[in-house]
Amino acid sequence: MTSLDGLAPAAALFHSLADPMRLSIVQRLARGEARVVDLTRELELAQSTVSKHLACLRGCKLVDYRAEGRQSFYFIATPELLDLLRSAEHLLAATNRAVALCPTYGTDADQQIGACAPETEARA
Numbered sequence: 001m002t003s004l005d006g007l008a009p010a011a012a013l014f015h016s017l018a019d020p021m022r023l024s025i026v027q028r029l030a031r032g033e034a035r036v037v038d039l040t041r042e043l044e045l046a047q048s049t050v051s052k053h054l055a056c057l058r059g060c061k062l063v064d065y066r067a068e069g070r071q072s073f074y075f076i077a078t079p080e081l082l083d084l085l086r087s088a089e090h091l092l093a094a095t096n097r098a099v100a101l102c103p104t105y106g107t108d109a110d111q112q113i114g115a116c117a118p119e120t121e122a123r124a
Contacts, residue, residue: 007009008083012058012060016056016057016060017062019041019053021043021045021049022056022057023045023051025043025050025053025057025063026057026062026063026076026081026085027040027052028042028043029063029074029075029076030082030085031077031082032075033066033073033074034073034074035071035072035073035074036050036051036072036074037076037118039054054074061077061078061110062076062078062081063075063076063077064077107124
C-alpha cells in the first residue's frame with residue numbers, strides 16, 4: 001500500500017461532493033430535511049435526477065432518510081458533513097474563491113493562474 005492509497009477514501013469523499021447537483025442537494029438538506037418532491041421543486045431538477053443523486057449520497061452514507069407513512073424525508077446523516085461545508089466556505093473566502101479561476105477545475109476556463117495553469121502558460 002502506497003501513501004496515495006491511504007488518500008483514496010478522502011478523494012472519494014470529495015468526488016461524491018464534486019457534482020454541482022449533488023452539492024446543491026446537500027446544501028439544501030443542510031437547512032433541514034426534505035422529500036424528493038420538495039427537492040425537485042426547490043432545485044428545479046427532474047425527479048429521476050434527484051433520486052439518482054440521493055442514491056449516490058446515501059451510498060456514501062452522507063445522506064439518509066426516515067419513512068413517515070408513504071413519504072421519505074431525507075436529511076444529512078452526520079453533522080461532520082456540515083462542518084466540512086462550513087470549512088469549505090471559509091477556505092473559499094480565504095482564497096478569494098481563486099479556485100473558480102483554475103483552468104482545470106474552475107468555472108472560467110479562459111483564466112489561467114497559479115499552479116493549475118499549463119506549463120507553457122505558467123512560464124510565460
